[in-house]
Amino acid sequence: MPVNYSRFHQPFFRFFISLIVCLLVLIVGFYAISWQTAEGFNHEARQRLMLAQRQVNLTLDNGKRAASSVLAYVGDECDDALVQKLRQQVAVVPNVRTVNLAKGDNIYCTSLFGARNASLDLSDYSQGQLDLMPGNPVTPGHALIAYRLFKGDKSVVVGIDSYFLQNILDLLGTHTRLYLKIGSSWLDDQGEVSEGEITVPGLKVDSINTPYAYQISTFIAPHAHWRFILEYSLVSVIIFPFLGVLAGITTWLLLGRMGSPLAQMKSALLNHQFIPYLQPLVEGDNYAVIGAEALMRWQHPKVGMIPPDQFIPLAEQSGLIVPMTQMMMKQVSNYFAPRASQLPIGFHFSFNISASHCTDMGLLEDCKAFLAAFFDHPVLLVLELTERELICPNEITTRLFRELHKLGVLLAIDDFGTGHSSLSYVQQFEIDALKIDQSFIAKIGTDALSAHIVDNVIDLAKRLNLNIVAEGIETRKQAEYLRAFKLDYLQGYLFGRPQPMSEFAKQWLNQINPTAIPYSRKPRA
Numbered sequence: 001m002p003v004n005y006s007r008f009h010q011p012f013f014r015f016f017i018s019l020i021v022c023l024l025v026l027i028v029g030f031y032a033i034s035w036q037t038a039e040g041f042n043h044e045a046r047q048r049l050m051l052a053q054r055q056v057n058l059t060l061d062n063g064k065r066a067a068s069s070v071l072a073y074v075g076d077e078c079d080d081a082l083v084q085k086l087r088q089q090v091a092v093v094p095n096v097r098t099v100n101l102a103k104g105d106n107i108y109c110t111s112l113f114g115a116r117n118a119s120l121d122l123s124d125y126s127q128g129q130l131d132l133m134p135g136n137p138v139t140p141g142h143a144l145i146a147y148r149l150f151k152g153d154k155s156v157v158v159g160i161d162s163y164f165l166q167n168i169l170d171l172l173g174t175h176t177r178l179y180l181k182i183g184s185s186w187l188d189d190q191g192e193v194s195e196g197e198i199t200v201p202g203l204k205v206d207s208i209n210t211p212y213a214y215q216i217s218t219f220i221a222p223h224a225h226w227r228f229i230l231e232y233s234l235v236s237v238i239i240f241p242f243l244g245v246l247a248g249i250t251t252w253l254l255l256g257r258m259g260s261p262l263a264q265m266k267s268a269l270l271n272h273q274f275i276p277y278l279q280p281l282v283e284g285d286n287y288a289v290i291g292a293e294a295l296m297r298w299q300h301p302k303v304g305m306i307p308p309d310q311f312i313p314l315a316e317q318s319g320l321i322v323p324m325t326q327m328m329m330k331q332v333s334n335y336f337a338p339r340a341s342q343l344p345i346g347f348h349f350s351f352n353i354s355a356s357h358c359t360d361m362g363l364l365e366d367c368k369a370f371l372a373a374f375f376d377h378p379v380l381l382v383l384e385l386t387e388r389e390l391i392c393p394n395e396i397t398t399r400l401f402r403e404l405h406k407l408g409v410l411l412a413i414d415d416f417g418t419g420h421s422s423l424s425y426v427q428q429f430e431i432d433a434l435k436i437d438q439s440f441i442a443k444i445g446t447d448a449l450s451a452h453i454v455d456n457v458i459d460l461a462k463r464l465n466l467n468i469v470a471e472g473i474e475t476r477k478q479a480e481y482l483r484a485f486k487l488d489y490l491q492g493y494l495f496g497r498p499q500p501m502s503e504f505a506k507q508w509l510n511q512i513n514p515t516a517i518p519y520s521r522k523p524r525a
């Protein structure tokens with residue numbers, strides 16, 4: 001298709017834009033996946049913190065329960081009975097390792113050693129309640145939490161084994177490690193106790209609203225979530241690359257459609273860029289103008305005037321030729337109907353008709369509409385059938401041509417002599433005229449053999465007893481040569497080139513011979 005491809009249709013441009021669209025979707029996808037994963041990751045970290053907090057609370061609740069049970073005895077003498085009570089708590093309450101009674105800063109009674117005097121450093125206790133120790137003299141190197149319940153200067157100090165707490169941190173620290181912080185000490189999932197700030201890179205997330213004086217923290221390292229991408233964003237990981245490729249392919253196809261010659265033609269049709277040029281048809285004996293052939297031109301806003309050879313074949317293939325021809329007929333009738341009085345009665349307008357226009361009765365309606373526009377000053381309508389696409393004779397074409405004849409429309413075979421179907425058209429359809437192809441006329445005066453061919457084609461046409469039009473006459477010599485054959489009509493640059501309707505009207509309407517005889521139906525041979 002010789003119609004220029006637009007920029008959208010250039011393969012490199014299309015590929016580039018499609019790639020950009022694909023990449024844009026992938027980049028958006030990348031950020032969406034990152035956001036989704038990070039959100040999932042953070043949410044899950046908070047969930048784990050809450051779970052850990054609940055478990056730690058349960059453990060500390062045990063310490064509180066044991067302490068509450070013996071708080072009433074603080075101040076009593078540390079005899080065997082009291083020590084027994086303390087040991088009972090160690091025995092029955094889970095996680096409790098020791099229970100000690102203190103007055104002021106002196107521990108005076110313990111479940112382990114009975115009566116003794118040991119100092120209690122209250123400054124070690126966070127909010128006077130909890131102390132995290134790396135170990136004690138009985139179990140050095142084994143972390144321990146002291147829970148203190150007090151009433152005035154009397155207090156119960158319960159030693160809680162850290163083993164269970166360490167397990168909680170370990171089990172719930174799946175993607176990020178958890179740390180239990182009491183005062184300035186913190187316990188990790190290995191049971192290690194450290195002092196000072198926790199120096200782990202990443203965003204720190206803390207437990208909130210803990211009922212005891214501790215905090216559980218975790219650290220979300222930047223980009224750590226990417227390692228768990230399949231866990232949090234599996235669907236997005238599958239969907240976004242697919243969407244990216246799909247968007248790229250769709251863009252490729254859309255750009256292809258947008259810039260394709262057919263798309264350009266469709267848009268040209270909507271924008272009324274197809275216009276008729278008219279070429280005069282003259283009588284064979286006196287060269288008076290008797291009609292005009294409408295020839296389509298594409299008035300392209302950027303490229304300029306595009307000749308029909310470059311777009312008619314695609315228009316025919318795609319079926320677009322039908323609305324294009326309809327538009328041509330409408331433009332001609334709109335322009336000439338108001339000027340019809342300047343035309344001789346029976347002035348004829350011919351249009352090229354493609355096979356696709358003959359597949360239903362729509363053509364009949366188009367012709368009716370055309371002729372109706374000239375109701376008060378009738379013109380003759382001629383349809384020129386080309387051989388570019390074959391018209392298959394069938395029930396519809398038979399009925400169509402019969403109805404067209406009834407309407408007074410004449411049928412002509414265009415480019416007669418060039419194809420095989422010309423003669424079968426003459427046989428199958430009721431043809432009224434033949435247009436001898438310009439390639440034969442161009443042979444006139446070249447050599448003896450060519451002259452012989454021209455004579456024979458004209459002779460064949462005459463024997464068929466149809467109106468004969470010779471087209472493509474460019475020189476006086478050709479016109480003179482044809483005069484001897486007494487042809488009905490002539491057409492060619494010698495008489496006039498195809499020109500816009502306004503120019504045709506300006507040049508020809510006043511010179512048209514009002515008494516000229518239009519061609520009519522001859523009796524069939």
Ligand SMILES: Nc1nc2c(ncn2[C@@H]2O[C@H](COP(=O)(O)O[C@H]3[C@@H](O)[C@H](n4cnc5c(=O)[nH]c(N)nc54)O[C@@H]3COP(=O)(O)O)[C@@H](O)[C@H]2O)c(=O)[nH]1
Nearest residue numbers: 295296307308309312352353354414472473474492493498
């Ligand atoms: N289905 C449709 N086909 C159409 C329509 N409009 C045109 N066409 C077909 O396109 C082909 C080229 O047409 P165009 O470039 O307009 O050429 C026509 C004349 O300009 C040209 N011509 C006329 N006189 C001379 C001449 O003396 N010398 C010379 N070298 N060329 C000349 O010939 C073409 C006439 O076409 P046609 O009578 O139809 O054979 C052409 O095949 C058209 O059919 C359309 O609306 N629909």
